[in-house]
Amino acid sequence: MTTDATVLDGLDFPTSGLAVGDDVADLLFREARTAAAFTPDEVSDEQLAAVYDLVKWGPTALNTVPLRLLVVRTPDARRRLAAHMNEGNRDRVLEAPVTLVLAADTGFHAHIPTLAPHMAALADALEGQPEQRESMARMNALIQAGYLIVGLRAAGLAAGPMGGMDAQGIDADFFAENGWKSLLVVNVGHVEGAGTHYPRAERLSYAQASLSV
Amino acid sequence: MTTDATVLDGLDFPTSGLAVGDDVADLLFREARTAAAFTPDEVSDEQLAAVYDLVKWGPTALNTVPLRLLVVRTPDARRRLAAHMNEGNRDRVLEAPVTLVLAADTGFHAHIPTLAPHMAALADALEGQPEQRESMARMNALIQAGYLIVGLRAAGLAAGPMGGMDAQGIDADFFAENGWKSLLVVNVGHVEGAGTHYPRAERLSYAQASLSV
Numbered sequence: 001m002t003t004d005a006t007v008l009d010g011l012d013f014p015t016s017g018l019a020v021g022d023d024v025a026d027l028l029f030r031e032a033r034t035a036a037a038f039t040p041d042e043v044s045d046e047q048l049a050a051v052y053d054l055v056k057w058g059p060t061a062l063n064t065v066p067l068r069l070l071v072v073r074t075p076d077a078r079r080r081l082a083a084h085m086n087e088g089n090r091d092r093v094l095e096a097p098v099t100l101v102l103a104a105d106t107g108f109h110a111h112i113p114t115l116a117p118h119m120a121a122l123a124d125a126l127e128g129q130p131e132q133r134e135s136m137a138r139m140n141a142l143i144q145a146g147y148l149i150v151g152l153r154a155a156g157l158a159a160g161p162m163g164g165m166d167a168q169g170i171d172a173d174f175f176a177e178n179g180w181k182s183l184l185v186v187n188v189g190h191v192e193g194a195g196t197h198y199p200r201a202e203r204l205s206y207a208q209a210s211l212s213v
Numbered sequence: 214m215t216t217d218a219t220v221l222d223g224l225d226f227p228t229s230g231l232a233v234g235d236d237v238a239d240l241l242f243r244e245a246r247t248a249a250a251f252t253p254d255e256v257s258d259e260q261l262a263a264v265y266d267l268v269k270w271g272p273t274a275l276n277t278v279p280l281r282l283l284v285v286r287t288p289d290a291r292r293r294l295a296a297h298m299n300e301g302n303r304d305r306v307l308e309a310p311v312t313l314v315l316a317a318d319t320g321f322h323a324h325i326p327t328l329a330p331h332m333a334a335l336a337d338a339l340e341g342q343p344e345q346r347e348s349m350a351r352m353n354a355l356i357q358a359g360y361l362i363v364g365l366r367a368a369g370l371a372a373g374p375m376g377g378m379d380a381q382g383i384d385a386d387f388f389a390e391n392g393w394k395s396l397l398v399v400n401v402g403h404v405e406g407a408g409t410h411y412p413r414a415e416r417l418s419y420a421q422a423s424l425s426v
Contacts, residue, residue, distance in 0.1 A: 017263025019369030024237050028367070029270040029360070049419040050230025056416040057242040059362065061376040063414045069423040077426035115415050139376075139396075142352060146359015147242070149272065154241070156232030163274040163352075174426070183352075201276045202328050203269040206262040210282040213290035213387070 028153050035158035036092075036196040038189030043098045045071070047155055048188075055151035058144060063116045066108035066137040067144035068180050070101035080173055085185065086164035096160065096187035101170060102148065103180035104141035106134045138181060145184055152188055158195045160187035241366050248371035249305075249409040251402030256311045258284070260368055261401075268364035271357060276329045279321035279350040280357035281393050283314035293386055298398065299377035309373065309400035314383060315361065316393035317354035319347045351394065358397055365401055371408045373400035 018025055026032075048071060056065060072081050072093070081099065082090040093099050109126040112119055126133050145161075152159045162185045170182040231238055239245075261284060269278060285294050285306070294314065295306040306312050322339040325332055339346050358374075365372045375398045383395040 015263065017260045018267065018367055019240065020237055020367045024233055025267055025367065027232065029267050029364070032270070034272045045425070047230045048423075050228065052419040052422065054231065054238055054242050056419075056422070057245070058359065059247045059372075059374055063416075065416060065422075067422065071423055071425040074426060111417060115417070139355060142355035143359040143362075143397075146271065146356040146361075147363060148359075149356070150360060150363050151242070154231055154233045154238065159272075161272055178424075184356075203276075203278060204324060204328070206265040206269075209265065209269070209278075209280065210261075210284055211391075212258070212284040213287060 027156075028150050031194070032153050032158070033194045033196045033198075033200070035160040035187065035189065035191050036198065037191070038095075038097055038158065038160075038187070038195070039192055041097065041190040043157060043188050043190075047157070048098070048100075051148065051151040051155045051157070054154060055144065055147040058147035060140040060144060061136065062112070062119055062122070064108050064112070064136060064140050065115060065144065066105045067141040067148065068103045068105045069148075070103060070174055070180070070182075072099040072101065081170065081185070084166045084169040084173065085162070089162045089164050089185070092160060092162065092187050093185065097189035098187075100148075100186045100188060101174065101182050102141070102145050102184040102186060103175065103182045104134070104137035106130065106137050106179040106181060108137050109133060134181065138183065141183060149186070152186075156190075157188055158191040161185070162187070240369075241363050244407070245366050245371070246407045246409045246411075246413070248373040248400065248402065248404050249411065250404070251308070251310055251371065251373075251400070251408070252405055254310065254403040256370060256401050256403075260370070261311070261313075264361070264364045264368045264370070267367060268357065268360040271360035273353040273357060274349065275325070275332055275335070277321050277325070277349060277353050278328065278357065279318045280354040280361065281316045281318045282361075283316060283387055283393070283395075285312040285314065294383065294398070297379045297382040297386065298375070302375045302377050302398070305373060305375065305400050306398065310402035311400075313361075313399045313401060314387065314395050315354070315358050315397045315399060316388065316395045317347070317350035319343065319350050319392040319394060321350050322346060347394065351396065354396060362399070365399075369403075370401055371404040375399070 082093040109123045112123040167182045295303040322336045325336040
């Protein structure tokens, strides 16, 4: 598929302090909302791969890039996943065009010789440290989850991230063999308008959220 | 300050599957690199506030937005922070135009009545659950750390995130009174060219990092 029809012209006058136009700032952050309902339009694997190929470049500690994606499409897989979601999130999983389980790969160290050749010895050192590995994997995959949500929006898609789930149940059902640990479930699709009827919630100001020393 | 000179024209032909132009994709992810050295150009508080005001809109669970920023500028504060960094990261903190300590606010629940009024009762419920609060704060602030790194780049800034530090030492030195927990230290500034001489490291392919069910 092509998204040429939605290409931004980038000519909006940018807000002071930003290097991207207002249209890009709106698409990625300011106007983007957590989607409550999607149009029936499909999301192709090619589009998800384009999002991944964009956000894979985001930095992680030692270039460990431990984020993994379970792409849930089939009716059977949807029902299995929905059973592990909090009640209010079940229909969302059953109805979304596609749902991603964002997970941290506790076996990420096997890729260190490829991803960070100068740290190759670390792969062996981490082999016997499963708790350290899980902590590293979760921390860096969560940072990558932030990149991914921005990347979905950069592809013109809307994201509906949800944390209300039985993460251990998902892990036992889907990841018993590969050691992935589920972090977040994200419904993905297209929206009409804002994709939600909820009013925009408040945010803390920069003055409230920062300290200078 | 204004960054008009670096405004992207957005007219590059976008890569298939994306809704933003190649120039934006390059700025935010594909060409952006973890900075090893910065130019002497300053980073103003106004510019940091513009970045915050962009990324504050990114989604978090229950709109808790627990990410906090310690903005480190003064020589004394730089030296205090550098003392808690791993040896290889000390000079980077001493030499960066500005350094941010990204932290999770374990007292985020005090803001729930403002940020998520329909969940106001949760503020009281969380008061007696410090471990649950810290887990929620860390998870959501890490996702926000991903937004922030993208946001710095959207402002034309380069980021040098570092995890090699004594986080508990930073917390004891800077956050003894406010309950913030340091997650990541990020040097921020302007770069010439790529801002690093390290070759671009490999990434896993979409096929390697995903499973479909």
